[in-house]
Amino acid sequence: MNVRSAARVAAAAVPVAALSIAIPFVNRVQLHAFGVPFLPVWIVAWMLLTPLCLWVAHRLEVRT
Amino acid sequence: MTGGGVALTIVGLSIAAVTALGAAGARGLIMNPEAYILAGRSLGTLFTWLLMAGEIYTSFTFLGAAGWAYGKGAPAFYILCYGPVAYVISYFLLPPLWRVAKRYGLLTGPDFFAVRYRSRPLGVLVACVGVIFLVPYITLQLTGLQILLTIAGRGAFDATVGVGLAFVLTALFVFVAGLRGLAWASVVKDAAVLAAVAFAGIWLPCHIAGSPARLIHRVLAAHPGWMTLAPGGAALGTRWFVSTVLLTACGFWVWPQSAAAAYAARSDRVLQRNAILMPLYNILLVPALLAGFTALAVLPGLRGPGADQSFMLVIAQDYPAWVLGLVAAAGCLAALIPASAQLLGAASVLVKNVLGDWLGVATTDISRTAATRWLVAGTAALALWLWLHERTTLVNLLLVAYNGIAQFFPGVVAGLVWRRATAWGVAAGILSGLGVLAAGVIRQAAWGGLNAGFVALLVNLTVCVAVSLVTRPAPAEHLEAFAQAARTTPPQASAGTS
Numbered sequence: 008m009n010v011r012s013a014a015r016v017a018a019a020a021v022p023v024a025a026l027s028i029a030i031p032f033v034n035r036v037q038l039h040a041f042g043v044p045f046l047p048v049w050i051v052a053w054m055l056l057t058p059l060c061l062w063v064a065h066r067l068e069v070r071t
Numbered sequence: 072m073t074g075g076g077v078a079l080t081i082v083g084l085s086i087a088a089v090t091a092l093g094a095a096g097a098r099g100l101i102m103n104p105e106a107y108i109l110a111g112r113s114l115g116t117l118f119t120w121l122l123m124a125g126e127i128y129t130s131f132t133f134l135g136a137a138g139w140a141y142g143k144g145a146p147a148f149y150i151l152c153y154g155p156v157a158y159v160i161s162y163f164l165l166p167p168l169w170r171v172a173k174r175y176g177l178l179t180g181p182d183f184f185a186v187r188y189r190s191r192p193l194g195v196l197v198a199c200v201g202v203i204f205l206v207p208y209i210t211l212q213l214t215g216l217q218i219l220l221t222i223a224g225r226g227a228f229d230a231t232v233g234v235g236l237a238f239v240l241t242a243l244f245v246f247v248a249g250l251r252g253l254a255w256a257s258v259v260k261d262a263a264v265l266a267a268v269a270f271a272g273i274w275l276p277c278h279i280a281g282s283p284a285r286l287i288h289r290v291l292a293a294h295p296g297w298m299t300l301a302p303g304g305a306a307l308g309t310r311w312f313v314s315t316v317l318l319t320a321c322g323f324w325v326w327p328q329s330a331a332a333a334y335a336a337r338s339d340r341v342l343q344r345n346a347i348l349m350p351l352y353n354i355l356l357v358p359a360l361l362a363g364f365t366a367l368a369v370l371p372g373l374r375g376p377g378a379d380q381s382f383m384l385v386i387a388q389d390y391p392a393w394v395l396g397l398v399a400a401a402g403c404l405a406a407l408i409p410a411s412a413q414l415l416g417a418a419s420v421l422v423k424n425v426l427g428d429w430l431g432v433a434t435t436d437i438s439r440t441a442a443t444r445w446l447v448a449g450t451a452a453l454a455l456w457l458w459l460h461e462r463t464t465l466v467n468l469l470l471v472a473y474n475g476i477a478q479f480f481p482g483v484v485a486g487l488v489w490r491r492a493t494a495w496g497v498a499a500g501i502l503s504g505l506g507v508l509a510a511g512v513i514r515q516a517a518w519g520g521l522n523a524g525f526v527a528l529l530v531n532l533t534v535c536v537a538v539s540l541v542t543r544p545a546p547a548e549h550l551e552a553f554a555q556a557a558r559t560t561p562p563q564a565s566a567g568t569s
Contacts, residue, residue: 019159019162019163022155022156023156026152026153026155026156026316027152027313027316027317028313030152030300030309030312030313030316031300031303031310031312031313034299034302034309035302041284042284042285042287042288043284043287043298044291044298044299046145046148046298046299046300047148047298050148050151050152051354051357054151054154054155054350054351054353054354054357055350055351055354057155057158057159057350058347058348058350058351061158061159061162061346061347061350062347064162065162065343065347
């Protein structure tokens with residue numbers, strides 16, 4: 008696996024991790040953002056960031 | 072006219088109009104199964120988007136998501152998480168799947184198993200298990216319909232009769248329209264659902280509490296900790312949450328009707344673009360959850376399956392009949408259109424893999440299309456029967472269906488990335504996964520707070536690898552050709568990808 012395709016997999020793995028294995032840790036954060044608890048804010052933020060991460064992965068694709 | 076009459080008339084007219092639109096979109100009766108089931112593999116980005124979204128945003132979105140936000144709180148957030156994870160998976164999974172389907176002329180999800188593993192019986196097994204777990208998903212749509220019709224009729228109406236009627240109409244719709252008609256009808260449905268959910272999840276909380284954030288304050292004041300998960304292995308705790316998100320994301324693309332939506336794309340690039348854009352569509356689910364929280368602030372005290380009715384009851388209580396009618400009509404379309412796609416998926420799988428490939432009947436185009444139509448009616452009847460005998464919450468129906476269907480995931484992924492995987496391995500994996508599910512249901516086992524389907528998936532994967540290593544794989548030249556097909560974009564597809 009070269010650097011480019013490794014970066015591609017990493018870019019795609021970030022939102023997956025943020026919305027799955029990161030959740031137990033996010034759940035413990037006591038902050039409020041815009042008056043809303045942190046867990047729903049985090050989840051909605053990553054719903055918006057997922058297309059961005061996939062787009063980065065897409066740009067890194069090695070065209071053959 | 073009474074209030075219930077006005078609302079029901081609006082619902083009836085909307086369903087009739089969309090059925091007519093779907094039939095017109097199909098441009099007459101088509102007898103070639105590739106055209107009927109897969110719309111001739113001709114759908115561009117927009118239609119593929121609409122079709123996938125049409126099947127994903129169902130009466131579950133409309134009622135079930137709000138019902139869980141109302142009844143359970145933070146665990147309902149899993150509904151927001153699994154979509155993006157599934158789209159990331161689809162970005163890598165669907166393009167090679169599409170290329171293989173194009174090269175080998177695959178029509179159904181089970182076709183992939185039959186061709187990759189050179190095993191017709193494996194195709195039959197996957198077809199049968201797939202249809203078995205599609206039935207509760209179709210039943211979910213029926214339950215949604217029943218809730219909407221009961222509330223829209225303000226109780227003055229036998230909902231069972233209404234659901235029977237609506238389902239006859241759905242089956243008729245599939246008869247006439249096929250997949251292209253469904254994509255057309257989805258346009259109208261999604262616009263209607265978007266408007267209804269925005270009304271219930273944004274306008275309603277603003278009207279009641281001033282803003283969605285203030286509404287959340289009100290909910291938290293009455294129910295502290297409602298937006299925080301229980302820790303670790305507790306019931307519906309963080310461990311359940313993570314395992315359910317991963318399981319559901321794995322199951323997302325291996326439904327019979329999802330395979331059809333992916334195969335129907337015009338090119339592999341279309342599917343990649345879709346994967347990037349679809350998470351944005353997921354935002355639609357946020358107002359659905361807000362609608363549930365709003366109902367909790369206004370109308371607390373509903374229990375069990377009653378929670379699924381929460382925000383519709385708020386609308387019925389506080390708004391005029393025509394508003395209720397429009398929202399209920401959107402909800403009914405959100406049940407009917409996905410149910411149509413699911414029926415078409417189930418029927419085409421049975422016809423192709425069981426009747427055609429295995430039993431050797433229904434082999435001409437005309438008889439296949441006819442058999443598909445009859446099986447649509449048969450599957451609809453089965454779902455109706457399950458609906459009459461099993462009443463539970465919408466999320467429970469969805470989780471049962473996903474637990475089963477996700478067991479196909481190892482076989483699909485291994486089929487693309489691991490040449491050593493064998494038909495025996497995949498079959499043993501699926502059956503052991505289902506065995507774990509059955510044992511969990513019988514013994515009420517908790518599995519340390521993990522979702523039972525996720526545990527089944529891990530067992531499935533282990534058994535699949537172990538059995539594959541001691542059985543003989545398909546011939547090397549077949550696997551080489553298959554891997555080649557998964558890598559290479561066919562020349563005619565790369566030309567037109569606008």
